[in-house]
Amino acid sequence: MAIQNPATDYTEYGAVPRSVRLLARLVPSAERESLLGDLIEDAACRDLRGARRTAWLASECATVGAGLSLERLRGWFVMPPVREVVAGLAIDGRGMMRHGSTGGVLRAIAFVGSIATLVLGVELLVGSLMSAAGF
Amino acid sequence: MARTDLGDMEHLVLLAILRLGQEAYGIPILDEVCARSGREVSRATVYVALKRLEQKGLVTSKLGDSTPERGGRAKRYFKLKPSGLKALRESREMFLSLWRDYESVLEKA
Numbered sequence: 001m002a003i004q005n006p007a008t009d010y011t012e013y014g015a016v017p018r019s020v021r022l023l024a025r026l027v028p029s030a031e032r033e034s035l036l037g038d039l040i041e042d043a044a045c046r047d048l049r050g051a052r053r054t055a056w057l058a059s060e061c062a063t064v065g066a067g068l069s070l071e072r073l074r075g076w077f078v079m080p081p082v083r084e085v086v087a088g089l090a091i092d093g094r095g096m097m098r099h100g101s102t103g104g105v106l107r108a109i110a111f112v113g114s115i116a117t118l119v120l121g122v123e124l125l126v127g128s129l130m131s132a133a134g135f
Numbered sequence: 136m137a138r139t140d141l142g143d144m145e146h147l148v149l150l151a152i153l154r155l156g157q158e159a160y161g162i163p164i165l166d167e168v169c170a171r172s173g174r175e176v177s178r179a180t181v182y183v184a185l186k187r188l189e190q191k192g193l194v195t196s197k198l199g200d201s202t203p204e205r206g207g208r209a210k211r212y213f214k215l216k217p218s219g220l221k222a223l224r225e226s227r228e229m230f231l232s233l234w235r236d237y238e239s240v241l242e243k244a
Contacts, residue, residue, distance in 0.1 A: 015206050034198065035182070037208025038161035044204060045162075060178055067179035071186055 015040065020057045026065025028072065035064060074126045085116070139191060139222040144184040147172055149223050152194060152213050160199070160210040161185075185213060193219035 016024075016036060024032050039057050048056050089112065093105050141149065151167035152159040165181045188194045195216050198209040215223075 031182075031186075031211065033208045034211035035161070037202075037205035037210060038178075040206045040208065041204060042162055063177060063179040064182050067183045068186060071183050075190070 017054045017057065019054065020061050023058055023061040023065060026062070026069055028068060031068070036061070070126060070129060074123075085112075139193065139218070139225070141222055141226050142184070142187075144168075144176075144180055145188055145191075145193075146223075146226060147176075148181060148184045148188060149193065149215065149219055152215055153220075153223065157212070159213045164213065188219070192216060193222055 020036075020039075024036055027035050039060055042060075043053050043057055046056070089109070093109070147168045148164060151164045151171065155163050155167060161178075161182070164185070165176065165178055168181055169176050185194070185196075189196060193216055194213050196211050196213045199212050201207045201209045
């Protein structure tokens with residue numbers, strides 16, 4: 001199936017209001033055009049016109065864009081399995097204790113603990129936002 | 136190989152893609168999920184689920200032809216991968232097994 005450039009092959013491209021095109025920037029570029037196509041088709045099925053059509057397109061586009069952005073954000077903060085982190089720390093810590101560098105171990109634990117807390121906080125925040133938004 | 140855990144919405148979307156076959160793109164998938172689940176599901180929820188399923192390697196997508204009624208924009212068609220079918224089968228088995236054990240409990244309740 002041939003994929004054509006929608007921007008140049010059809011004059012209907014302009015049928016998407018400017019505000020909706022701006023909101024569509026929230027959607028990852030790979031999915032943007034097909035999503036806008038779905039919205040245009042659905043708006044036509046619902047027989048929406050004028051300001052109502054613009055408002056409907058904008059709200060749908062904003063919701064999908066926000067959802068996909070949050071999903072992408074969550075993908076950036078992947079928590080490593082806690083069991084593996086604890087096992088790794090235990091192995092490394094035991095080795096350092098044997099060599100008498102207790103201060104180094106405590107500093108490392110404090111550092112790792114602060115990073116883990118930060119990551120966990122972001123994970124919880126994004127998770128809560130997504131749950132609240134109904135995803 | 137580890138079992139792929141499916142969320143509620145991911146499960147519904149996979150079933151919708153399976154049922155729609157060659158016609159599985161955004162709008163019919165959303166309609167199918169709403170009709171089958173009897174819930175008012177938002178478009179964003181379905182698109183996020185589709186994204187997750189693609190990231191998990193359970194579905195694949197490709198662009199179709201551009202159509203004038205969509206302002207020249209192509210449809211993105213989704214298709215189950217063998218791993219997606221396997222995940223659905225495993226999920227079904229798990230629920231059937233659970234229900235076999237709880238059927239009598241539910242009847243008594």
